[in-house]
Each structure stands twice: as C-alpha cells, then as structure tokens.
Amino acid sequence: MTDLKNLHHWEVLAVACIDGRFIKRTIDWLSEQTGGVFDFRTEVGATKAIIDCESDRNSFCNVIETSLKLHSIKQLFLIDHIDCGAYGGSKEFENEDEEVQFHIKQLDKTAGIIAKKFPNIEIKKVFVGWNEIEFV
Ligand SMILES: [Zn+2]
Secondary structure: OOOHHHOOOOOEEEEEEOOHHHHHHHHHHHHHHHOOOOEEEEEOOOHHHHHHOHHHHHHHHHHHHHHHHHHOOOEEEEEEEOOOHHHOOHHHOOOHHHHHHHHHHHHHHHHHHHHHHOOOOEEEEEEEOOOOEEEO
C-alpha cells in the first residue's frame, strides 16, 4: 500500500469530459495505468473546451502549472469519449469510425496547443469508447 501521507510527486495529470456515464470507467482505467495516484480534471467536452474556449484553456493551463509545481507530473492524459454531447453526440457522425477519427484530430490539435506552452510534458491521447478505453 502506498504511503499517501508522504507521497508528494506522481506522474500523471488527466483531463476528461464531465459526462457522468464515463467517469467511473475512466477513473478505474486511470488507476490501472498509474498505480492509483493521479491528478484529475474535468472540462465540458475535454478537448473542445481547451480548443474552443480561451478562458477554459487558460484555467486548464493553470491546473497544469499547479500539477507541475506541486506534484512534478511528467505526463498529461487527454481523454475524449464517444457520444460527447459537447460535440453534438454520435448523431453528428455517419458512423463510429468517423467519430473516432474526428476525436483523434481534436486530441492531436489539443496536444499541439498544450505542447507549445509545456514542451516538457509527455502528452498521451486517449479515447473512451462504449466498450474499450485506448491510447490513440
Ligand atoms: Zn462529453
């Protein structure tokens, strides 16, 4: 068991959408990936908030700065999900493959924005589907 009282540094900050259908699975998956300790932030639409909304982007960048300063994080997990209401949901796409490809582009775009400001953080892109969570 990790001695949480004396633990101050860890590897990962994750950002995911607020959508309650995916939170528990995402948290469980993150726990498996990280050994159970990580910083976690939600934004409406995850990548959408960071790309489209300057105040959300600035606020998220403040979170990154704080995570770096307090916890010395090394990796940022950007997490989008299927049927995201902020993007209009699955109905906006012809099929699931098109939807996944769209999110991969948004994740790439977001990674580019963040990497410019934080070149030393390793960025990992993640997509939460109905059945699987995977790096993309
Ligand atoms: Zn969403």
